[in-house]
Amino acid sequence: MTRSGRGFALTLIVAASLAGCSTSGASSPQGGGGRILRVAYDREIDVLNVFTSQNLVDISFSMVEGLVTTNERNEYIPVLAKEIPTEANGRVVRGKDGSVRMTWPLQENVRWHDGLTFTSADVCFTWRFVTDPKSMTYNREQYIGIKSCEMPDAHTVVFVWDGAYAYYAGLFEGILPRHVFLKADGKTEMTVDEIVNYEPYNRGPGLVGTGPFRFAEWKTGEYIRVVRNPEYWRGKDFPKIDEIVWAFIPDNNTRLLALKSGRYDWGRIQPTQVSVVRNLPASEVHLIDANSVMHFDLAIRTETGRALFDDVRVRRAIFHAIDREGMAKKLMEGAVKVAEGPINPNSPYHNAKVTTYPYDLARSRRLLDEAGWTMGEDGVRRKNGRRFSFVMLNRAGSTDRILLAQVIQAGLKAVGVEVNFETLESAAWTQRWRSGKWEAIVSAWFLPADPGITGLYACKGANNMAGFCDPALDEILERSDQALSFETRMPLLHEAQAKLAEQARMLPLYQNVMPEVVTKRVSGYRGSGTNFGSFWNLWQWRLDEGWK
Amino acid sequence: MRELFWRRFARRRAAVLSLAFFVVIGAACALAPVLAPFPFDGIDLDSVKQPPSLSHWMGTDDLGRDVFTRMLFGGRVSILIGLLAAVVGTFLGTAIGAAAGYHGGVIDNVLMRITDVAYAIPTLPLLIILSAYSRAALVSMVLIIGLLSWMTTARVVRSQVLSIKEMDYVEAARGMGATDLRILVRHIVPNALGPILVGATLGVGNAIMIESSLSFLGLGVQPPTPTWGNMLMDSQATMVTKPWLTLFPGLAILFVVLAVNFIGDALRDALDPSASSR
């Protein structure tokens, strides 16, 4: 096949004009050794700054480290911090005025990729950045309880909080290098807007981290490549891989075939694709429980919603008509398990005693009868002249959710409830969903390891789109958010989970699963289902040459 | 005249076969409520994703619904939309192209620049906007698809008309005092029939495919009502694992498009006033 003359010429011109920006300031792409980890990644990310990226930032975590990360058991573990402050280790001290002092001891031998030492100044710089409204850090709200950042010495940081916040241990998943964000004079820090738009860091060539790998190359639309950091602070023996390539393969089928072709060591696939790769000779499928529950929400912010769903018996009736076992075992081919609450069963905060609403059409009908909804001639129930009919909002392109919606529709039809569909393109759907102007939706969050669910279910919760409100639950949630130890927080969250189920606030359908296909030559991999991802311990990964 | 038409048409074996195929498929789809062995929305989670078998000739889908049944029901919407939208698009395109090519000058310039703009307006955002303001209905879908697909026909017809209008017989007709409309309809359009019919036959397949993207954006037919297009799109995710779910709607669209095309060819030959009796 011949190249088009015009295309080729233009390629040359554009490539030449771009050559300048792609190499300027780049840490020269060192050739690593032969141990290359090839990842089939499901999207192209936007920027490498972990705070301003709108994507999940697991690629960045190969280069950028924070005070903490999450492991495969949904726990926060220290990285650049020597340990996480707790009341037990004496590093969390409550003041008389309600304030809380938290002392974070930092690792002392850590160097940035450019050789400078990592110090407490970098941590306080990062704090100033994320709390500035202009940084648009997605979870900025969680940081603003920190009133000051003190630096008693170069390797200790003290955060003074204006109160007790249970989620304190999950913040600062990345640290920004202060010295990189100085203006030309080498003293003044850049403005927040300048940092947000600072292309060398966002794009990689100027990215300076403390992680086991250094940035090498970002080929637009194709891949990001990182190489081994020979000066990694955990010692000369780490990391054990020379190079990692994340190839962006957005299409689910293509990624599956790419993994099947054996050219990649790691890749995420869909739960219903598991059967295809289960018997590949050179790789294994790991079913990672994601911190994400597919659930069915009913909302009472519209007039219809209030009229239909305000009665808890009605909500229970609806939930009893939904065949979740069928969804998990048949539709999702057994790759997922029925969920009973919003918190991952992996998490120590999960309340295993809570069960919700088994599939039971007879019970569903009885509850609807009790609530005064009597069967009409058209097969749809009625009460006070109102038909039991509502609209479910579907997101276009989310095939699995639309299938779930149809199971719900069929189940409810059987008990005399009519469901109609309205489908919206994804951005339009997001807008409508946030506005609360809908009656029913199937959706899923992707939650951090912290089990806080106040934002979702408190009356004034920022993400309580459904509009339910229970002051008693609010009180429990509030107390759980102020608990600084597992022992005090866990029982409160257990109670909250029980209350959510009892009130039929939403129906958890199943725990989302992220199947990860990993070749057998990879060892040290311990997949994690949090929004920090499975690359949290890349420094421990090994590639055994025996396999390929 | 009519007899001649049928004799010419019947000479094309592929076309006759295609027509027979088309009639059979059309009738089967029209009679879907009678013929279909299962309800099209009969969800049965105990028999999901089964490959073709004796009880389910084309297997079952992700929700255990009979694919054969859904094919029959799906064909009704898809064929109807395909044909109607192609007619709308072809009519618009021919009218605009012929008017522009025949009149030339300012009219040509204005019409063709409108065509340019219509072609340059991106479809995707347009559809997303429409999906927010209109409800899925057959008429609106046919109109939307028709309005999205007249431009190529317009340009092709115009270029054909540009050369035909200089022909002797057109000059002769004009000399005998025929009106412009009469010249266009009687002399020019029939002679440009080849490209017009090609556009129309291609348009059928295109319309069926566009319908599936409309469903995809929420503008089209809502589930659980099937169309070939949305069956195809929905099964995209499982194409590698459950190939029969894409295979049958895909083949149906392919064969219908092929049949329409062969019929179109034969029609062109049969209607062509200058066709030799070869």
Place this chain on the structure above:
Amino acid sequence: MGPYIARRLLQMVPLLAGISIVVFTLIQMAPGGPEAALLSTGRFVDPSVVEAYRVKLGVDQPVPMQYLRWAAAALTGDLGLSYSTTRPVVHMIGERLPATLELMGSAFLLAAVLAFLIGIASALRPHSWIDLLANGSAFVGIAMPVFWLGLLLQLVFAVELGWAPVSGTHTVGTSSLGDHLAHLVLPAIVLASRYVASWSRYFRASLISALQSDYVRTARAQGLSERRVLFTHAVRNALVPVVSAMALGLADLVSGAVITETVFAWPGIGRLFVQAMFGRDYPVLMGILLMGSLTVIVFNLAADVVYGLLDPRIRYE
């Protein structure tokens, strides 16, 4: 012809201005905003952050104001910064364009050659088995959804036979031309299949008409060889409507390759466009769409000029 081209070029200015207004309004009217990208991963995002984000991007302003601001910058060649990557839109398009041009160019050439051969073969012997076969296979290309054909080829040639790679433009770490071409083959075939059927159909139809026309009969009567008649008289005239279809196909730079680029993870404009559309990255959308419109207009002009060259009877006033 010279004044005609000049006039058409001049008309491009108001045309582009008009299109830019229409497109700007359209994409702003589409429900949903740039915050969709912020929320797409399903993480908790503070509503205050969402509001602040909209204010920062200026999308809370009235649309005419936003347009004026955008247009003023665009006139100086500044298409703004992408919302998602915070990089200049011009750079982003510049990086992606070569890949798309290369893919489109290869597919276009392949399709043109195939369509030409199929068209001639089937027009010379209409309704013969060659015609039916050529026709049938061309139509498989058009009626087969792109993702279908793409995955099928990947399955057969990449996974089972191992002849070609599944996706991407080259194997990371190598830079040989052979490796690159191996990556190009499958997507080019898939993309070409979209065009072969329609072009060969148009060509066949007009070639059959041309072969039956008076001037071809006259040429035959004059005793010219069949080959001479075919190539100097019939083909030349028959190409006129095909050129139209081809120009439009080529101009379809943005949307034409979207699915092919996605299926083969090809780093082109189409993928960028879809990403920008779903994330409502307005500056990127405007940049791509404006470039797309410009291409459409230029190619249509080119098509009109080519008609004139192919068919001397067409006069330009």
